[in-house]
Amino acid sequence: MSNLMSGKMLAADIKAGVKQRVESLGLMGIEVGLALMQVGGTASDEQYLRTTISVSKTVGIQTYEYRFPETASLNEIINTINNINADERINGLLVLFPIARRINPRRVVNAILPEKDVDGLGSISVGMFAAEESMFQIFGKDGVTSADGVSLASACAPHGFLPCTPFGVIRLLEYYGVKIKGSNAVVIGKSLAVGKPLALMLLAKESTVTICHKSSDDLAAHVRNADIVCSATGVSGLIKGDMIKDGAVVVDIGINIMPDGSFAGDVDFGSVAPKASFITPVPGGVGPVTIATLLENTLRSAQNSVLLKTPLILP
Ligand SMILES: NC(=O)c1ccc[n+]([C@@H]2O[C@H](COP(=O)([O-])OP(=O)(O)OC[C@H]3O[C@@H](n4cnc5c(N)ncnc54)[C@H](OP(=O)(O)O)[C@@H]3O)[C@@H](O)[C@H]2O)c1
Known part of the structure; x- marks a missing residue:
């Protein structure tokens, strides 16, 4: 029987660190703010928004909501992003x-200033990450921290935040001591937000990575070869026990709302759990770490802004 890789403890650790550093900035008269934008949206978006707002409050981050109807124009959205950039x-x-x-989603993410792109989805953030220019974050080399809690290395490094969900997966694996280096990993899903960056992060950690998608021939054969399976498709029950190698680590990133209103991942938990050495639950696995990482990135952005924008006045 597998061990459950809950994200709650790791998320609590990350949030405790964020809260402390938000308070340090508060002593300097600096507030940390996160904007959340929704255009149309589903019940699960609404749920995610509410959860993020309430978790932000617990760490002292101020949230600003921007809700647009499904009919909003690209122009309205971009104008609002420009205001947020200047705020x-x-x-x-x-x-x-x-x-x-x-609405072309690339136009939307590329309108966000890279220093405010805390989910790392704009072309500059993606490019810096792919070129391994923002890897300090993934290797935890946050560097020297000044007396007021501002991380000097991350503040002096060029901007570029890692996307929160895949970075959350890497943190969760490491928190539970899963050996990534030398492993065979299979990532199912190749989206720009989750699958693709996760594959690159696993690669950076020296795993041998296979990426599967809708056109992959014989998904089961690929998954059966994996020491680490990460599924991010939004297809409930896609990964079944007979596809899993004994002792594999299974990370379920998918979120699906079932007809009875409950949440389920991509993984058929009942058949997979007995074979896996570790498995994430849904909900309560990757999700809490994603939100905690988003808040941490927002805090880092605030720290960067303090160091880079505050004029040094010599006595
Ligand atoms: N836990 C969290 O914090 C968190 C955060 C973000 C997203 N999510 C969840 O993660 C899931 C994926 O999100 P996303 O934004 O990456 O979604 P997405 O943009 O829709 O991408 C889904 C990916 O899954 C692949 N796929 C779909 N059906 C498949 C199948 N039958 N076999 C193999 N691959 C298949 C697609 O392949 P093609 O590219 O070939 O179409 C695509 O690459 C969703 O359920 C989302 O709600 C969770």
Whole structure:
């Protein structure tokens, strides 16, 4: 029987660190702010938004909500993002995806200033990450911290935040002591927000990575070879016990709302858990770590802004 990889303890650790550093900034008269933008949206978006707002409150981060109807124009959305970019109170902006099909999501994320792109989805953030220019975050080399809790290395490094969900997966694996280096990992899903960056992060950690998607021939054969299986498809019950190697680690990133209103992942927990050495629950696995990482990125953005924008006045 497998061990449950709950995300709650790790998320609590991350949030405790964020709260402490938000308080340090507060002593300097600096507030940390996160904007959340929704265009149309589903019941699960609404749930995610509410949860993020309430968790932000617990660590002292101020939230700003921007809700648009499904009919909103690209122009309205981009104008609002430009205002957010210029708003000194706001250190980070998260746009909930997917948004209306007629709106090009790349136009939306690319309108966010890289220093406020706390989910790391804009082309500059993605490019820096792919070129291994923002890897200090994944290797935990946050560097020297000054007396007021501001991390000097991350503040002096060029901007570029890692996407929260895949980075959360890596943190969760490491928190539970899962050996990534030398492993065979299979990532199912190749989206820009989850699957693709997760594959790159696993690669950076020296795993041998296979990426599967809808056109992959014989998904089961790939999954059966994996020491680490990460599924991010939004297809409930896609990964079944007979596809899993004995002792594999299974990370279920998918979130599906079932007809009875309950949440389920991509993994058929009942058949997979007895074979896996570790498995994440849904809910309570990757989700809490994603939100905690988003808040941490927002705090880092605020710290960067303090160091880079505050003029040094010599006595
Ligand atoms: N836990 C969290 O914090 C968190 C955060 C973000 C997202 N999520 C959840 O993670 C899931 C994925 O999110 P996303 O934004 O990456 O979704 P997405 O953009 O819709 O991407 C889904 C990916 O899954 C692949 N896929 C779909 N059906 C498949 C199948 N039958 N076999 C193999 N691959 C298949 C798709 O392949 P193609 O590219 O070939 O179409 C695509 O690459 C969703 O359930 C979402 O709610 C969770």
